[in-house]
Amino acid sequence: MKARATVRLQLHSGFTLEQARECIPYFCSLGITHLYLSPISSAVPGSTHGYDVIDPARVNPELGGEAAFERLAAALRDRHMGILLDIVPNHMATHAQNKWWWDVLTHGLKSRYARWFDIDWLPADVSLHGKVLAPFLGTDLETALGSARLCLSPDEPAGRFLIEVGGAAYPIAPGTLMDKQADPAAVVALHDPRSPEGRQRLKELLLKQNYCLCHWNNAATRINWRRFFEISGLIGVRVEDSEVFDAVHQLPMRLYQEGLVDGLRIDHVDGLAQPLQYSERLREAMRLRRPDIDEPWIVIEKILAPNEILDERFRVSGTTGYDFMDQLAAVLHSAKGGRQLTALWKEVSECPDGPEAYVHEARLLMLRRHFVAERKVLARRLCEALQANGAGDQSLESVDRVLEGFLAEFPVYRSYLEGGVATRRDESVIREAQARARSHIKDSKSDQDLLDRIADWLLAGNTESGQPPDKPARTPEQTLARRLAVRRFEQLTPPLAAKSLEDTVFYRYGALLSRNEVGSEPSYFAQTAAEFHEHNARRNERFREGLLATASHDHKRGEDTRARLAVLSEQVDRWRHACAEWEEWTNAEFAHALPRTERYMVWQALIGAWPLDLVRQDAVALAEFGTRVAQWQRKALREAKLSSSWFEPNIQHELLSAQYLFQLLGWPRSAAGILAEKTDKPADSTAVAKHDPDSGAVASLQDFVLGVAPSGAVNSLVQLVLRLTVPGIPDLYQGTEWWDFSLVDPDNRRAVDYPARELSLRAFDTRSDLAALLPHWRDGRIKQAVLHRLLKLRDAYPGVFAEGAYEPMESVGHLRDHLIAFCRQQAGHRILVVVPRLCAQWVSASHEAIPNINMTCWKDTGIMVSADCGGMYRDVFSGRHHHLKAGTTLKAEQLLAEMPCAVLTAA
Template sequence: MYTPKSAYRIQLRHGTTFRHAADAAGYMSDLGVDALSMSSPFQSVQVGEHGLATVSPAVLDVELGAESGFAELNSRLAGAGLALIIDLNPSRMPASSENSWWFDVLEWGSRATYAGYFDIDWAGPVLLPVLERPMGEEIEARLLTICFNRRLASIGIAYRGVFHPFEPSSYAAVLHRNETALAAELIGVADQATPEAATKFHREIARILKEADTAALIDLAAHLNNVAGDAGWRDAILDLQNWRLVENEAPAARNAGNSSLTVGLRHEEPDVFKDFHREPLSLLQRTQVRGLRVNDIDMLADPESYTRLLRQRAGEDAFLIADKIVLKGESAISEWQVNGTAGYEFIGTVTDLLIDPQGLSILQRHWSKLDPTTEFAGDHNHVKVNILHAAFTDDLAQLVQLLTELQPPSDEPTMLSRAVVDLATALPVFRAYSKDGRISPFYARALRSTAAQVSKREGQTPEENDVLSFVLGVMQSPEKTVNAAIAETFSGRFQQLAAAVTASSLEKSYQYTRGPIALDELILKSNVKPDPVGSFHHSMHEKARTEPSGMLATSYSYATKFGEDARMRLLALSEAPERWASAVERWRQSQAGNLVTIENAVVPDAKAEWLLYQTLAAIWPASLLVHDKAGLALVRDELVAFMSGAIRESDWLSLWTGTDKPYGKAVTHCIDRLFADEEFLGDFVETARPFWLAGALNGLSQTVLKLTVPGVPVIRAGSETWDISPTGQFGSHPVDFGELRKGLANASQTQLNVLLEDWHSGTVKLRLVQAYLQLRQQRADLFLRGQYIPLHVNGDLADHVVAFYREFEGQYLIVAVPRLCFAMLKQFSSPFLPLSDWEQTSLALPAQLRGVTLRHLMTGNQTKLSANYSLAEGFREFPILTLVSDDDIFEPVET
């Protein structure tokens, strides 16, 4: 089975094409990776604020370079010895005319070739909740027209840039009273049209429109304008269509996620799976593509069946990754036929290791005092409930309708709805998973436990508990209901809804209401561990046991709001909580005159101010001078954009949702006043500087851990240097590979101590990443198959280091990474650890390592190991210790 030693992640689009990726092949090879992981190469569109949806899974994206661009990329990757891992987006497709499958469904309804490809309730027309106002008003405002579309060779309605085709059999009604030869010819072709011959129909319509003279086309357009303006005629025609444009009604098709712009696919149907995966599987056989990464896998009805079939079609040698966050105790991924996950859970694992739990508690107390009416949220069920009712009312209505068909103990919609909401939002995992049509045991227990908790809630009635038990029974034993097929449909859609609600709660408001450093951007609940180092070792043992070839990521998750090194700065705040809280209070007092009052509320409120200052500390470039107007302007713009998103998404600011312009303007005004205040800027930089330094050391520690623990590390493009971007979403700006190439050349030619002194440039991180990636190439078995064994640390600073070694057939790697070093570093201007502090701290080495001569990866110094290894010696020239055995210097232990 193919497993990459490491991967480099590039997000296509937004200025990055196949050729840009091809031009970076040599750089990636020099850096030391052996695989490129990239977003979907197939024709796709942006859906909403986040995420891509595939328009055509069989066509390479024209904007990315189509076949010629992909051929160049493939050739350059082959020449550099790099494999390719591509994204698949199988859970949803855009509900737009660009999607030929969806266009076919709208045009032909239940008779369409692709009618069974989507989750559609054919009891009535497909409801499209796209209208912002009643149709008559939209027509009067000239936002909705009945027209012919030459490109799509169809007559239909165009609304806000989206075209919806008419059923061909309705053309006669549409063109009634138009006694022209053009109308007669169109009607004649439409009357003979069938879904099976749709291509021929459109070819004929295209020919007719192309051959018609301009005067005839103008006459046709005028006729269609008259149809739109005649309410009775227009409504009669719309009644003939397979769809309805509506405002806020529940659609007949299940959307994916919380977007009415997408529609869910039914991969449980063989034809759907076959047609969607035909070209990706072909690339897997004939190009450098060696792996597939499945995005939004939780939105599929049955991920296990899907991955089983994907493995069967892709072959045992393919590298398959599921874009899923695994929470504590979950076992679903072990049942799937994949190598592992995309590795985002590693973000939370590292956070738990590098945060100071006592300092976090102090920060929390200061933060809570800012506004006692907003409490620290220990769980986020209330947020999930709000999001479900705001964004998933359509899905909820469909689930309630399905339940009413199963003879529940009460058919009261409100009671049924509450049972669904309670189970979906209180579930402690993303969703439940089915195995062979039944909920898997672990998730069945989770559902029962959730139901038991809900049933004990204050005010819960016996009737509500009866309904709750009924819903639980439908999912656990669908065969015992009056209609097993409907019960299975309910169970599958409930699971998809629960996953979508949890994902949306992470992506949106939750991380802003959790606490002082937004821990919940770091995967649901980043809980403080009583033994952080021990917990880290346990997690790595589990990684080695369950998915040793799964990925390890520190960047890019919809659940993050900061780049990986900006996050490391935030963790440093927990190491000096009083110092940070005092600074925030000082700044709040000095800037009080910049606040405004809106409807008796001070804006920005105290917690928004805290968020503003901590975000500025996270994203301010360490080398930026307060007199650099151009640099300040860039940071100002990033901060404004971040705070605008926080206002829009934050639960505690929900009062302003929809009418947040005054609030947003007030926050922007406050930011502008901050950046105009040189005294504040000087104080801010001096206060934040030691946190930046500690954050840089955290960043180096995080990077080394990712590159040495079990799993396949992923380097996000650009994060091989400091990544202090204000959002974890990447790809909105193209990466400058030319500058990275220059930085890599500089890093390899510059002495290590100079790189450390110039730490703020990020070149030292680039040097470190290259050294470890190249080592992974040389010692592939050691990293992919080697044991992970914790090392005991003795001495005064034992709690400030995590250490382990890897072993495979006589090859050794020892790693010691510092943690919680703010107090040691604050007197320095670069991340050199004070060696005198470490003199009494050492690694206790097992017998099998004694007598082995190892080489320090970063300095090249060799050392022969004994029973104890001094960390003062290990950190002498570089703040991270990695010792590796070389075959030619191995000496067996004397007995």
């Protein structure tokens, strides 16, 4: 069946396929049609996410195995529901239980799988010729040998020997150790690193292997295989090879052919060598297995830059919805407030630079510290290709230098030159990077010329905007050199973009954290209602089956955390005053030791994530909340790579930062220090008991939250209504049918109390006026009720939402820019949607306020009724009827009197 709404579920040993099956009645009652499952293939034991695949052809036994999956699929079919399955074609885990990887380590180039992984068997480093770098040691090799932590060990059941170190095992290549018939104990004794002779024999044995064990920090400069981003635990797979493609997709293709899966979600499509070709091959493979389905349902995880449109050569149904998440957030932020907050951030940071400068700096950091090996391989390939194609005689050093500047300014995740023809979009992207890079090398004519040659070379051949250059056809050698260089280039820009922006700048630049989100860019702060309509109309033309997300397993902040923080863009003066108060509270020690930027971002995290039922007098609940924020804080510090980092953690700074947090929340210095040291464990009860609800800044923080929370809830309901009514398939992230004030993972992957949500739904009267829930809005039932009612509306009018037109409606009056209105219609059925935006000044900030707008503000503001929209309508939330007359204005004060949003169906 066609999907009308999905729910994303994170599967792991703590939430298995069987537990997902138990939730089906609830999801069905809610109005969900498809479970959107995280990867089900066998993963590293204990995996909490499933992306570290060790066997793509087998359902993970920790999830219940294939029998459990079949039971889940059967239970869904019984209720006319289905599955969207997340698959991982880009990488696998470098784990001993990955038989492909183990075979490569054992047999090297002779392995059947030697070409299945993206390994450079002839890198510039001759010591790695025919070998795989294994950067998995906690120390250098000599230290590991000297400490006897690395040793030879017999695996008697398998009749073999292994290298063991740090709890991990590595194989011995055939023929590199003496006769297997020898006494195992004697063999081990001969290689005992506790003696000089044994240590030397063990070292010589290691040198004979098909892998080179070394310290993990060698990976950045020596790695000779493609990683997932900079994670050495995940190796790139050459899925562009047809044999590898078939092996990786064996399980999902079979499940799809058997009708157990309805669609596929493709993880990190930009990491592939040929994503366009891949999408076409996948589409054809699915069509072959289900010829009754013309267009298979395929959605791709793809990050689009602001105003970037998904390349039409992708043969897919759409994206997983990060682009929509950004567009929806942008329309709920004030552009004027964005400028004010940017100015305030420059005061706080004492830095005049905008977010673009932060991105440039982060990209250079990544290229010079984290992706050195990848950059140098690309430079070498590019230099060879330029020389092979007669594009000048330049040194490797100069190519590397200019390439670095070019990569640092690349404006999107990647180009798509794999077909040999540069589209106008590709040409625009490359020329933009060229122009940006030129501004940084303006003092060097030779580097500018080389930059031009690199850009021209990337675009060499046919382009959509001009004729092919008058040059002879390339030789096979030139063609190969070009293909290898382009592939390296296009597989480096995506991880470079992600690690620079999402995992660095988002933790360094803090004008407003709600705009530091996956799929967003801090420089793109807000958009108008007209721009929002344009995006929706474009989506309705081609990507109606793409997902619409406002939360995910990868989000930096929960959807309602962001909605609340968006209010700050409307109340900058109030925010500035509060920050000054909290800064005055900060004592000299913290002010001196902790950068003001870090304190400023902690205040935002506290305001955004503060639970609606949290009161400062509840020391236990406050300590639990403080621990969650402290865990985010530690991750933020390490991702920012300034005061601390994952590679070199500054534990003292992290502890002082957490202590500052707990003192903000009302704990004395000694107790705050104890809580700061135990953020990975249950809070110390003695320390918790020392809490003073009237000390620190906790009273001020709570008052501020209570003041902005009603406006934040209005934003939350608006984004929920829009997600459920604009073109696309709405996706619900697990548990977010109630308020979602989560932070980045692992906070956003906490267990969900589904029985409580099911009980709440059962207690809801489907015929009731939802406005009756507004006085109790803090418990989250109002959000669940709005979701349920709109999902049932989608069920009642499937054609309107799946195929219907999307027509913006004209708003009029002095507050016309504060309304978003549109009509969805198909075959005579019409649904009108009207929601407010940027209305915080007209929402009460009292502690007893409800999330609704003071109707006196609207006055002459309303929606023009077009000729084809006249008639009698019923509001699905309140049940109230409205008679619309063509050519007249439907007043906002009438539409939004009971609820902050209105969805009308023609009666």
